[in-house]
Amino acid sequence: xxxxxxxxxxxxxxxxxxxxxAGVSASTVSRVLAGDYPVSTAxxxxxxxxxxxxxxxxDARAKAIAGVGTPTLAFVLDDITGPSFAHMAHGVEREAxxxxxxCLVCSTDGDTEHELEFIETMRAQRAAAVILVGGTADxxxxxxxxxxxxxxxxSAGSRLVLCGRPPLDPGTPVTVIEYDNESGAYALCAHLLxxxxxxxxxxxxxxxxxxxxGRERGYLAAHRARGEEPDSQLRLAGDFTRDSGHRRIRQxxxxxxxxxxxMAATDMVAAGALxxxxxxxxxxxxxxxxxxxxxxxxxxxxxxxxxxxxVPYEELGRLAVRTALGRTPDAPNxxxxxxxxxxxxxxxxxxxGQLVPDASARVSSxxxxxxxx
Amino acid sequence: xxxxxxxxxxxxxxxxxxxxxAGVSASTVSRVLAGDYPVSTAxxxxxxxxxxxxxxxxDARAKAIAGVGTPTLAFVLDDITGPSFAHMAHGVEREAxxxxxxCLVCSTDGDTEHELEFIETMRAQRAAAVILVGGTADxxxxxxxxxxxxxxxxSAGSRLVLCGRPPLDPGTPVTVIEYDNESGAYALCAHLLxxxxxxxxxxxxxxxxxxxxGRERGYLAAHRARGEEPDSQLRLAGDFTRDSGHRRIRQxxxxxxxxxxxMAATDMVAAGALxxxxxxxxxxxxxxxxxxxxxxxxxxxxxxxxxxxxVPYEELGRLAVRTALGRTPDAPNxxxxxxxxxxxxxxxxxxxGQLVPDASARVSSxxxxxxxx
DNA sequence: TCCAGTTCGGGAACCGGTTGCCACAAGTGT
DNA sequence: ACACTTGTGGCAACCGGTTCCCGAACTGGA
Numbered sequence: 001x002x003x004x005x006x007x008x009x010x011x012x013x014x015x016x017x018x019x020x021x022a023g024v025s026a027s028t029v030s031r032v033l034a035g036d037y038p039v040s041t042a043x044x045x046x047x048x049x050x051x052x053x054x055x056x057x058x059d060a061r062a063k064a065i066a067g068v069g070t071p072t073l074a075f076v077l078d079d080i081t082g083p084s085f086a087h088m089a090h091g092v093e094r095e096a097x098x099x100x101x102x103c104l105v106c107s108t109d110g111d112t113e114h115e116l117e118f119i120e121t122m123r124a125q126r127a128a129a130v131i132l133v134g135g136t137a138d139x140x141x142x143x144x145x146x147x148x149x150x151x152x153x154x155s156a157g158s159r160l161v162l163c164g165r166p167p168l169d170p171g172t173p174v175t176v177i178e179y180d181n182e183s184g185a186y187a188l189c190a191h192l193l194x195x196x197x198x199x200x201x202x203x204x205x206x207x208x209x210x211x212x213x214g215r216e217r218g219y220l221a222a223h224r225a226r227g228e229e230p231d232s233q234l235r236l237a238g239d240f241t242r243d244s245g246h247r248r249i250r251q252x253x254x255x256x257x258x259x260x261x262x263m264a265a266t267d268m269v270a271a272g273a274l275x276x277x278x279x280x281x282x283x284x285x286x287x288x289x290x291x292x293x294x295x296x297x298x299x300x301x302x303x304x305x306x307x308x309x310x311v312p313y314e315e316l317g318r319l320a321v322r323t324a325l326g327r328t329p330d331a332p333n334x335x336x337x338x339x340x341x342x343x344x345x346x347x348x349x350x351x352x353g354q355l356v357p358d359a360s361a362r363v364s365s366x367x368x369x370x371x372x373x
Numbered sequence: 374x375x376x377x378x379x380x381x382x383x384x385x386x387x388x389x390x391x392x393x394x395a396g397v398s399a400s401t402v403s404r405v406l407a408g409d410y411p412v413s414t415a416x417x418x419x420x421x422x423x424x425x426x427x428x429x430x431x432d433a434r435a436k437a438i439a440g441v442g443t444p445t446l447a448f449v450l451d452d453i454t455g456p457s458f459a460h461m462a463h464g465v466e467r468e469a470x471x472x473x474x475x476c477l478v479c480s481t482d483g484d485t486e487h488e489l490e491f492i493e494t495m496r497a498q499r500a501a502a503v504i505l506v507g508g509t510a511d512x513x514x515x516x517x518x519x520x521x522x523x524x525x526x527x528s529a530g531s532r533l534v535l536c537g538r539p540p541l542d543p544g545t546p547v548t549v550i551e552y553d554n555e556s557g558a559y560a561l562c563a564h565l566l567x568x569x570x571x572x573x574x575x576x577x578x579x580x581x582x583x584x585x586x587g588r589e590r591g592y593l594a595a596h597r598a599r600g601e602e603p604d605s606q607l608r609l610a611g612d613f614t615r616d617s618g619h620r621r622i623r624q625x626x627x628x629x630x631x632x633x634x635x636m637a638a639t640d641m642v643a644a645g646a647l648x649x650x651x652x653x654x655x656x657x658x659x660x661x662x663x664x665x666x667x668x669x670x671x672x673x674x675x676x677x678x679x680x681x682x683x684v685p686y687e688e689l690g691r692l693a694v695r696t697a698l699g700r701t702p703d704a705p706n707x708x709x710x711x712x713x714x715x716x717x718x719x720x721x722x723x724x725x726g727q728l729v730p731d732a733s734a735r736v737s738s739x740x741x742x743x744x745x746x
Numbered sequence: 747t748c749c750a751g752t753t754c755g756g757g758a759a760c761c762g763g764t765t766g767c768c769a770c771a772a773g774t775g776t
Numbered sequence: 777a778c779a780c781t782t783g784t785g786g787c788a789a790c791c792g793g794t795t796c797c798c799g800a801a802c803t804g805g806a
Contacts, residue, residue: 012499012529014762025786030764037765038783055525060497061434061442062762065791069434070494080466086459093453093480097487102494105453105478107466114470121443121475124433126385152428156385242670271674278676297615301644303651303676387792398756403794410795411753435792438761752803759796766789774781 013054022050033058064126073101073321074122076115078134080107082240082268083296084313088133088163091317099325101128112136119149123156129324133163135211143168150174161324163316166210167335175327177320177336181211184309184340185218185263186225188291191307191342192261193226196351197289201259202235203248203269212237215265215293234259238269245272253280260288260351267292267299267308274302274347285349295343305345312338386427395423406431437499446474446694447495449488451507453480455613455641456669457686461506461536464690472698474501485509492522496529502697506536508584516541523547534697536689539583540708548700550693550709554584557682557713558591558636559598561664564680564715565634566599569724570662574632575608576621576642585610588638588666607632611642618645626653633661633724640665640672640681647675647720658722668716678718685711 019026024043031037032047039047050056063069075092077085089105096103104122108115115132122130130153136142147168150160154173162168167176192200202219205212216235223230236252238244245264252259253276262277264270270292277284284290284304292299295310316338323334392399397416404410405420412420423429436442448465450458462478469476477495481488488505495503503526509515520541523533527546535541540549565573575592578585589608596603609625611617618637625632626649635650637643643665650657657663657677665672668683689711696707 015764016762026763027765027787028785031785034764037785040784043784055528057493057497057529059438059499059762060494061437061499062791063497063764064434065432065438065762065793066764067791068764079463080453081456081459081463083454083456083459086454086456089478090452090454090480093478094482097479102477103479104475105462105466106470106476107463109467120430121433124430124436126432126434155428156430242674271671274676275674275678298644298671301615301648302674303647305648388794389792399793400757400795401755404755407794410755413754416754432792435761436794438763438792439794440761441794748806750803750805752801754801755799757796757798760794761792764790767787769786770784772781772783774779776778 012059013056015056015058018047018050018054018056021054022046071101071128072104072122072125073325074104074106074118074125074127074130075317076106076108076118076130076132078108078110080105083298084267084294084311085133087296087313088317088320091314091319092131092321093317095318095321099321101321101325116145123153123158126156127158129159129161129321131161131163131320131324132165133320134165135205135209135213136165137206137208138166138210138213139208146174147172159324159327161320163320164211170333173333175320175324175334177316177323177334177338179311179316179338180340181214182218182221184293184311184342185215186222187218187342188293188307188309189219189222189263190225191344192263192289192291192348193222193228195261195289195348197261198228198351199234199259200230200261200263201249201252201257202230203245203262203264203273204235204237205240205265207237212240212265219263233257240266240268242268242272242275245269246276247272249273249276250280261348262288262290264290264292267294267296267306270306270308271298271302274306285347289348289351291348300345302347304347307345307347308343309340310343311340385432386429388429388431391420391423391427391429394427395419444474444501445477445495445498446698447477447479447491447498447500447503448690449479449481449491449503449505451481451483453478456671457640457667457684458506460669460686461690461693464687464692465504465694466690468691468694472694474694474698489518496526496531499529500531502532502534502694504534504536504693504697505538506693507538508578508582508586509538510579510581511539511583511586512581519547520545532697532700534693536693537584543706546706548693548697548707550689550696550707550711552684552689552711553713554587555591555594557666557684557715558588559595560591560715561666561680561682562592562595562636563598564717565636565662565664565721566595568634568662568721570634571601571724572604572607572632573634573636574622574625574630575603576618576635576637576646577608577610578613578638580610585613585638592636606630613639613641615641615645615648618642619649620645622646622649623653634721635661635663637663637665640667640669640679643679643681644671644675647679658720662721662724664721673718675720677720680718680720681716682713683716684713 015026015029019029029047032039032044073096093103106118119130150172153160161175163177168174204216236248238248262273264273282288292306292308295308299306299308388399388402392402402420405412405417433442446469466476479491492503523545526533534548536550541547577589609621611621635646637646655661665679665681668681672679672681
């Protein structure tokens with residue numbers, strides 16, 4: 001069965017096919033398509049017709065190898081399913097295409113091996129920049145590995161961008177864009193403390209995860225700023241998923257752990273926690289207060305609407321590609337720190353039966369002393 | 374200026390650089406790296422050392438052009454920010470890398486022009502398959518355009534996959550994977566009707582969007598199966614966002630529109646609607662019942678947990694790449710239809726002050742007569 | 747010692763484009 | 777009629793790899 005009068009199936013046409021059909025040389029076809037070189041109208045017409053008839057599109061890889069391709073940019077995240085990073089992916093993607101770049105997205109599911117592999121692939125693809133987002137275990141091995149990657153990317157004319165990850169040793173060719181986990185958590189926890197809460201359950205992330213660590217540091221610092229030390233039993237590690245939040249609250253409740261407020265490291269975690277609280281017959285915020293982190297769109301649809309910390313993820317994504325792509329080769333390494341702010345909704349109340357010490361507590365995102373640079 | 378001194382920034386090394394450093398020819402380096410050809414141990418060692426010292430990685434584009442590259446696969450969606458498609462992206466991504474493919478993700482923000490442009494780019498990249506997901510306006514022009522794309526993709530040995538989009542004319546080389554919008558909506562709406570609801574507000578999508586249309590058809594069919602015709606004022610068009618759901622409910626309420634249940638075309642819309650209902654002092658499900666569609670993870674954290682239709686998005690994504698990549702060139706066109714099912718939670722109650730006609734109403738995902746093929 | 751068989755490695759063509767350089771034709775001024 | 781532009785398009789080198797083909801060196805057996 002003939003599929004189509006011209007062109008066997010699976011046989012893409014090359015520039016030489018077009019040239020032959022138009023009765024010119026490949027150079028001429030290339031020049032017509034590029035549009036920069038003087039070509040007579042008659043020739044141009046013939047070439048264009050051949051292009052149309054063959055449905056020809058120049059091979060992007062071949063162009064790239066010849067040095068005239070569309071530059072590419074890679075974006076690596078843990079899990080594209082999480083709303084916050086999805087927003088960031090969106091920002092990255094939009095800005096990349098605005099700047100005429102192709103954008104490759106890869107989610108690693110938290111698998112370091114996979115991450116490494118993908119970065120190597122991107123280096124092979126000669127990506128203009130590789131953007132890594134999300135916390136990781138900040139081990140010595142991690143730093144060594146990242147430094148190596150940064151170096152080899154740089155020596156290939158590319159650029160490593162770390163988003164929401166700890167910076168590497170100064171001098172390493174890397175762009176770092178952080179959002180302030182510690183200050184946000186500090187402000188949020190201070191808000192809780194100002195409402196009289198003293199036993200605040202902290203639903204953290206994986207112990208080694210830097211994002212989780214930053215938020216936990218804020219939680220701790222806010223307590224210590226008031227001269228208090230939180231019960232270490234109140235800090236529960238886990239995943240950044242709703243199920244994890246749900247599970248941890250159920251366990252805490254069944255173990256008889258006492259707390260008047262819950263501070264979840266993530267809105268997703270908070271969502272699961274909220275449901276577990278409800279299921280236990282507790283009402284928020286009357287019985288227990290609850291706060292999250294990230295300010296995903298959904299946060300305001302929880303019942304009650306969730307008090308949380310707003311992180312400008314989409315802007316973060318845009319910024320990442322802008323600074324990575326817009327830099328001059330010998331510019332100093334950028335290190336940006338984006339501010340966050342608490343958005344107060346209805347999931348926090350004063351602890352029952354206790355006077356609120358400071359009813360007009362200021363809510364801000366000031367870093368505690370010794371904050372990040 | 375000399376071309377390179379192996380340490381200059383921005384000068385990636387080529388296979389010839391490695392060859393020179395190892396004192397062999399480029400062919401040998403290629404063979405060592407490929408690992409398929411017999412090479413003496415001494416030579417291999419020297420080559421590997423040179424590779425390491427130069428931190429060399431073969432250019433993937435050059436390999437691709439020579440016919441030994443990593444195949445690529447493209448995934449195009451409306452908005453990566455929406456939870457359901459994000460899950461699908463996840464499925465696509467996982468399956469693609471499992472099958473050794475690179476995966477390009479692009480979100481078009483609903484811009485047809487952008488979509489077209491991206492598909493063309495993918496054709497230039499010689500992507501093995503292009504997966505389009507999400508509803509669109511099903512116009513004659515759309516079909517013509519898609520058919521053309523399908524043809525030119527096919528003639529280049531690639532494959533167009535439509536996910537959750539209407540099929541094209543038979544004979545067009547395209548793989549279609551649909552999930553059953555109509556049946557799901559039918560079952561969901563039947564569930565509502567069985568609870569005695571007669572005025573069900575339908576929060577749809579953009580009028581031309583096929584996903585929205587499918588769900589609306591289910592809504593209509595369920596009514597008609599009981600010999601009823603829903604008030605057309607109860608069908609409100611809009612976006613698939615929480616804000617749109619919120620806005621529409623607020624307006625409906627302020628206009629004094631009467632309804633005992635809300636059927637949102639999307640869980641996101643339902644979330645916004647729920648909040649608007651709450652804000653108006655209405656409680657769900659006592660005052661008004663509410664259902665969504667998609668079963669995003671968040672749905673069970675709404676208050677009350679949302680009754681909705683489960684769509685296996687991640688599975689859908691995996692399936693899409695599996696069938697697209699696993700097909701033999703001359704196989705007939707696949708057209709899969711994935712089933713959905715209602716998941717009953719607590720957001721639906723019998724209409725107040727009315728006897729429930731059929732308390733043991735079966736909840737299933739049977740298609741209405743004349744359903745999809 | 748000579749020859750066949752292996753093992754190993756280089757030269758060159760090729761993948762599908764781009765582009766510098768040059769040749770040829772037509773047009774122009776004197 | 778001649779030299780000089782100017783417009784046009786082809787040849788060939790190049791981008792960075794892979795691989796076919798062939799020859800050199802080394803091996804072992806007779």
